[in-house]
Amino acid sequence: MTGVAQVEANLQAVRRRIEIACERAGRDPATVRLIAVSKRHPPEAILAAHAAGQDVFGENYAQELVEKAEALTGVSVRFQFIGRLQRNKAKDVVRVGAEIAKVDSLRLAREIDKRSRAAGVVTPIHLQVNVARETQKGGCGPEEARPLLLEIRANMPALEVRGLMTIPPLGDARMHFRALRELGEALGLRGLSMGMSADLEEAIAEGSTEVRVGTAIFGPRPA
Ligand SMILES: *Cc1c(COP(=O)(O)O)cnc(C)c1O
Numbered sequence: 001m002t003g004v005a006q007v008e009a010n011l012q013a014v015r016r017r018i019e020i021a022c023e024r025a026g027r028d029p030a031t032v033r034l035i036a037v038s039k040r041h042p043p044e045a046i047l048a049a050h051a052a053g054q055d056v057f058g059e060n061y062a063q064e065l066v067e068k069a070e071a072l073t074g075v076s077v078r079f080q081f082i083g084r085l086q087r088n089k090a091k092d093v094v095r096v097g098a099e100i101a102k103v104d105s106l107r108l109a110r111e112i113d114k115r116s117r118a119a120g121v122v123t124p125i126h127l128q129v130n131v132a133r134e135t136q137k138g139g140c141g142p143e144e145a146r147p148l149l150l151e152i153r154a155n156m157p158a159l160e161v162r163g164l165m166t167i168p169p170l171g172d173a174r175m176h177f178r179a180l181r182e183l184g185e186a187l188g189l190r191g192l193s194m195g196m197s198a199d200l201e202e203a204i205a206e207g208s209t210e211v212r213v214g215t216a217i218f219g220p221r222p223a
Pocket of ligand 1: 037039060082083167196197198212213214215216
């Protein structure tokens with residue numbers, strides 16, 4: 001595992017990258033939220049980042065998320081589930097108070113809404129859009145985002161749609177970030193979760209409000 005001092009130095013470097021990207025784009029760095037992606041790293045890595053002022057963490061696996069949330073009870077961190085959520089795991093993810101970044105179907109949205117109402121919480125979500133229409137990737141088609149949003153707003157009071165998210169094709173990120181921003185503008189959604197370790201600058205240039213950064217903070221993930 002990357003040591004405490006290294007995690008702190010890495011976090012500072014990532015914050016600096018965000019500041020510089022914001023300066024270039026004429027944006028206020030306070031408008032870009034940093035999600036530290038801690039998947040496959042131990043709870044100690046989260047504690048190291050927390051000691052350096054980081055409070056939101058991204059996780060991809062429901063079981064791992066629940067274990068870490070329990071291990072860190074009493075520590076003021078929150079989680080965003082950024083993996084592909086199976087409907088039978090929605091209950092667990094909602095129970096630990098996590099935000100959910102990849103909602104791409106009515107069935108999944110209904111399940112999260114139902115579980116959130118049962119738990120008496122409102123769950124912040126992002127709608128995942130497959131901007132490049134890559135067959136192997138999750139996300140709804142761009143034309144499906146509006147009907148999904150309208151149905152959620154009309155009938156799912158325990159969901160708070162924070163915005164859109166996407167994972168662009170390798171090596172061709174910027175035009176897809178732009179397409180997500182334009183879709184967000186058309187839908188009146190300002191929140192844009194886009195950008196990771198390798199492409200956060202391009203994402204911020206296109207209006208990202210949440211970057212999800214793992215490797216640049218915690219180092220390579222254990223196998
Ligand atoms: C793992 C992951 C990240 C972080 O990727 P890095 O390249 O390590 O910064 C961001 N978003 C999602 C959805 C991920 O699964």
